[in-house]
Amino acid sequence: MNARERMLGRLRAAAPGATRGAIGADGAIDAADAADAIDALDMLDARIAAHYAGPRPDAAARIDALEAALRASRADVWRATAEEWPAQLAAKLAAHGVKRLLLDKPAAEGAALAGALPADMESLAFAGPLEAWKGELFNTIDAGFTVARSGIAATGTLILAPDAGTPRTVSLVPPLHIALVYADTLHATLHDAARAERWGDGMPSNLVLASGPSKTSDIQQTLAFGAHGPRWMWVVIVTERNKP
Incomplete structure (x- = not known):
């Protein structure tokens, strides 16, 4: 063996x-x-x-459950079609005061968002290795944009599969993490996700499970956001994909 x-x-x-x-x-x-x-x-x-075992929630119920659970965790969530979300997100980023946004430009979603950003907002690709630019990353990047592999409706969890274009740093370091998830990738439970994605056949080397902004109450039982990761989390649920 x-x-x-x-x-x-x-x-x-x-x-x-x-x-x-x-x-x-x-x-x-x-x-x-x-x-x-x-x-x-x-x-x-x-x-x-x-x-x-038993009946599973339908697609609409999974979307409702994911949104409710994420909102309960202090995430900002909204729904949009594939045509709507880039402009909506760009306007929201501008209103939030974002000046520098980290995203994967070669990816379809990254390109769509970069094309919708206002002229005074800079979009950057991850410029690894981390040691060469961590000062810039930690001090000047306002937000990071990721596309979730899938989602877990029952717990309001997004499953992120980091890669070279979007390493886990993108979702953990900037104070604002924006995640896009497609409604047709939502699973009812973690068990459903593991079975449907066949994790037992070979777990990915790295998965990030995100269920809202970073929060802790380690100090005097006072709830604080952003201590160990992003202070804000926005989630766009794309309800309809672009038709081929």
């Missing part, structure tokens, strides 16, 4: 009901005991699936 299979074997051997003798003193896994452990893990998966 390779390193991944050995690691998963150890985890499976620790599942409820698994044979504890599956792993020997030398770390080797007995084939028969490993099979029992895998069976136990499959039973656990079946119990979890049964817990979430």
Whole structure:
């Protein structure tokens, strides 16, 4: 077995009901005991699936739930079509006083937004490596724009999959994080997201789950925003995509 299979074997051997003798003193896994452990893990998966079984909310209900949960977390949320959102967002950014916006220009959404910005607002691509421009990033960038991979309606969570064009810094460092999510990517629950996106077949190396602006109450139980990340979060739910 390779390193991944050995690691998963150890985890499976620790599942409820698994044979504890599956792993020997030398770390080797007995084939028969490993099979029992895998069976136990499959039973656990079946119990979890049964817990979430039943009718799922329809598309409209998922949008309503996502918006309500995000608003409860102090995010600013609105809905727009693919044609409407760039101009709406550009106007809102101008009203907020944004002067420098971080976005992925080669991406379709980044290009659409950059084209709608007023002349006095600068759009910038992520100029990695971080060490070379972190002073500028932390001190002069007003907002970062990302496109969510999907969303979880029940918890008001956006699933971000950082890449070279939009690393996780874009959603964590600027004081304002703007996220665009397509309504047709919304899942009812985290369980639904993991199954539909087949996380079990190979988790992405990095996912960011965002459920509102950064907040903490570590100091004297006083709720404060922006201590560990963006102070504001805006979410645009795109209800209709551009037709091909």
